[in-house]
Amino acid sequence: MAKITIDNLRHAYISEPTRDEHYALKRVHLDWADGGAYALLGPSGCGKTTLLNLISGLLHPSEGRILFDGKDVTMETPEARNIAQVFQFPVIYDTMTVYDNLAFPLRNRGVDEAEIKKRVSAIAEMLELTATLSHRASGLTADGKQKISLGRGLVRDDVNVIMFDEPLTVIDPHLKWQLRSKLKELQQRIKRTMIYVTHDQTEALTFAEQVVVMNNGEVVQTGTPIELFERPMHTFVGHFIGSPGMNLLPCEVKGGAAFVSGKQVPAANAKKAKSGRKLELGVRPEFVRFANKGLPADVVRVSDIGRYRVVETRVNGTPVKLVVGEDTEVPVGKAHLVFDATHTQIYSDGWLVGSRP
Ligand code: ATP
Numbered sequence: 001m002a003k004i005t006i007d008n009l010r011h012a013y014i015s016e017p018t019r020d021e022h023y024a025l026k027r028v029h030l031d032w033a034d035g036g037a038y039a040l041l042g043p044s045g046c047g048k049t050t051l052l053n054l055i056s057g058l059l060h061p062s063e064g065r066i067l068f069d070g071k072d073v074t075m076e077t078p079e080a081r082n083i084a085q086v087f088q089f090p091v092i093y094d095t096m097t098v099y100d101n102l103a104f105p106l107r108n109r110g111v112d113e114a115e116i117k118k119r120v121s122a123i124a125e126m127l128e129l130t131a132t133l134s135h136r137a138s139g140l141t142a143d144g145k146q147k148i149s150l151g152r153g154l155v156r157d158d159v160n161v162i163m164f165d166e167p168l169t170v171i172d173p174h175l176k177w178q179l180r181s182k183l184k185e186l187q188q189r190i191k192r193t194m195i196y197v198t199h200d201q202t203e204a205l206t207f208a209e210q211v212v213v214m215n216n217g218e219v220v221q222t223g224t225p226i227e228l229f230e231r232p233m234h235t236f237v238g239h240f241i242g243s244p245g246m247n248l249l250p251c252e253v254k255g256g257a258a259f260v261s262g263k264q265v266p267a268a269n270a271k272k273a274k275s276g277r278k279l280e281l282g283v284r285p286e287f288v289r290f291a292n293k294g295l296p297a298d299v300v301r302v303s304d305i306g307r308y309r310v311v312e313t314r315v316n317g318t319p320v321k322l323v324v325g326e327d328t329e330v331p332v333g334k335a336h337l338v339f340d341a342t343h344t345q346i347y348s349d350g351w352l353v354g355s356r357p
Pocket of ligand 1: 013024046047050051199
C-alpha cells in the first residue's frame with residue numbers, strides 16, 4: 001500500500017492549452033495517507049475520471065507529478081504502478097468459475113495454489129460468494145458478477161492502491177446499500193488505500209473517511225462527511241451535499257453584521273466579510289426553525305419524507321427550506337424564521353468567508 005501525492009496536477013485534452021478553461025483538470029494538489037479510504041465526488045464532467053486515469057497511468061498529465069510513497073511515477077505505465085481497478089461494469093471471464101475468476105490476478109503473479117486458496121476463500125467469505133465458488137461466472141446476475149469484480153480488486157495484498165470507478169452503477173437499488181456497507185467494512189478490515197469515484201453523495205459519504213469534492217475541474221473541498229455537512233467551504237459543496245442542500249440567501253454586510261432583506265441575521269463569520277462582492281448567507285435546512293419573531297417568510301409547501309418533513313418557504317422571493325420533526329407545528333401562510341448562529345455562514349463569490357488566505 002502506498003501514500004499518494006498529487007502534486008500540482010493539470011490536464012488538458014487539447015495540445016496547446018492557454019487558458020484555465022482549456023484544462024479538464026485545472027490544478028489539483030492532494031495528499032492521501034497509506035491505508036486511507038477516499039472518495040472523489042462530483043457531478044458528471046467535473047474531472048473525476050480524468051484524475052483517476054492520471055493516477056492509474058492511463059493518461060499522462062500536461063503538468064505536475066504523481067508520487068507513490070515519495071517516488072515519482074508520473075510517466076510510469078499502469079502495470080508498473082501496481083494498481084487494482086474495479087470499473088463501472090464487471091470485467092470477468094464468463095467461462096471460468098467464480099473461484100478461477102478470483103484466483104486469476106494471483107495466478108498471474110505466480111502465487112502458489114495453497115496461498116491462492118486461502119486468499120480466495122477469505123475474499124469469497126467477505127463478499128458472500130462462498131456458495132457460488134464452483135459455479136460458472138456466466139450464470140450469475142449482474143450483482144453477482146460485480147461482486148466478483150470487487151473480489152478481484154481486493155484479492156491481492158501487494159497493490160499500491162485499489163480504485164473503484166462508480167462500482168455500484170449496475171447493482172440493483174435494494175442491494176446497493178448492502179454492498180456499500182460491505183465495502184466499507186472490508187476497507188476497515190484490510191486497511192488498503194482505496195479511492196472510490198462516484199457522483200452519488202450517499203455512496204461517497206458512507207464509504208470514505210475523507211471525501212474530495214470536485215466541480216468544474218477543481219477540488220472545492222476535502223473533508224470528512226461531518227466537515228462537508230457542517231462547514232461547506234464553497235456554496236457548491238453546500239448545495240451538492242445534503243438533502244435538501246444548503247439554503248443560500250443574498251445578503252449585505254454593514255458594520256460587521258449580516259442583513260437579509262434589510263433585517264439583521266446572525267452569522268458566525270459576519271465580522272470577516274467585506275462588502276463589494278457577491279455575498280450570500282448559507283444555512284442548512286436542518287439549522288432553520290420557526291419562531292414568533294425573526295425573518296418574515298411565506299410557507300409554500302410541506303413534504304413528508306417519513307421520519308421528518310421538509311418545509312419550503314420564501315423569504316422575499318428566495319426559497320428557504322427547513323427540515324423539521326414530525327411533531328413540529330408548521331405555520332400556514334405567514335411565518336418567521338430563525339437561523340442557528342453557529343451554523344450560518346457568509347459566502348463571498350461562492351467561497352466561505354475566512355476560509356481562504
Ligand atoms: P462522468 O461522471 O460523466 O464520467 P467525470 O467527472 O468523470 O464525468 P471526466 O470524464 O474526467 O469527468 O471529464 C472532464 C472533462 O474532460 C469534461 O469536460 C469532458 O468532456 C472532458 N473529456 C474527458 N475525456 C476527454 C477526451 N478523451 N477528450 C477530450 N475531452 C475529454
